[in-house]
Amino acid sequence: MTNDVKQFDASTGQFIDPMFAVVIATAVNETFVAWVKLGKIPSLFELSVVSVGYVNLLLSWFGYHKSIISRPIQGGLRFFITVILLPLYMVSIILYNQDFKYVAGVYFVIFFMWTIWEICKHVEYKMNYSPLKLHMRSFNLLVYIAFLALVVNNVAMIYFSTYFDIETLNAVALFVIFISIIILRVSKSPGDGEGKLDKIRKEVKSLFFGSGEVRGESEGS
Structure with a gap:
């Protein structure tokens, strides 16, 4: 019996992967390649911003594939949102x-x-x-609050004499964003009854070595 629902991801998956690759290549060119060419050594905070950006980009790539496997795209909106997100991933790194x-x-x-x-x-x-x-899930709220705290502090710097040290607040906000990314990925990880650390280890293992699931091929194939 054929499935009458049109699976939009059958073609978009092949289109999204090259776009992710282009985003990664562009980000690498704007960071590591540029640093080598200019002989520049980034500050610890700058390197941290770039590292968090790459972690988010790579986890988003793998997360996209895992999501469309479990819930294939049946319409165009999720695909278009992904296309919008891709340059945002790059911008979060090159800024x-x-x-x-x-x-x-x-x-x-x-x-x-x-x-x-x-x-x-x-x-x-x-x-x-x-x-x-x-929208009110913990990882969303943490990022929203981190951004708003920076905006409010910036306004306080302009109009008031009382404000937080900007370098400290930036570091805290970056850490909060990183934690939010991890919380998001852990919350989407399968494995009922597993602890959070077990889920994180499972995600890292899956990221580098795959899930380890056997798909029916013989060992010698």
């Missing part, structure tokens, strides 16, 4: 030497768009959901 509130703002948009992506998935599969609850 490493700019005011960090701009980077935090990019992550604000990324997490917001991820939630819209989830809402579209729920609509496609007629799943019960609350848009507000999806």
Whole structure:
């Protein structure tokens, strides 16, 4: 019996992978390659911003594939959102030497768009959901708060004499964003009854070595 539902991801998966590769190549050219050419040594904070950006980019790539395997795309909206997200991933990396509130703002948009992506998935599969609850998940709130804290502190610097040390606040905000990325990926990891650390280890192993599941091939093949 044939499936009458059009699986939109049959073609978009082949299109998205090269786009991820282009984003990674562009980001590498704007960071590591540029540093080598200019003989520049980035600061610890700049290197941290870039590292978090690459972690997010790579985990998003793998997360995209895992998501469309479990819930194949049935319409165009999730695909278009992914296309919008790709340059945002790149921007979150190449803005490493700019005011960090701009980077935090990019992550604000990324997490917001991820939630819209989830809402579209729920609509496609007629799943019960609350848009507000999806937006109010812990990892979203942490990123939203981190960005707003930087904005408020920037306003305080301009109009008031009381404000937090910007370097310290930037470091805290970056750490919060990194933790939010990890919480998001752990929350999407399968394995009921497993501890959080076990899930993280499982995700890292899957990232580098695959899931280890046997798909029916013989050992000698």
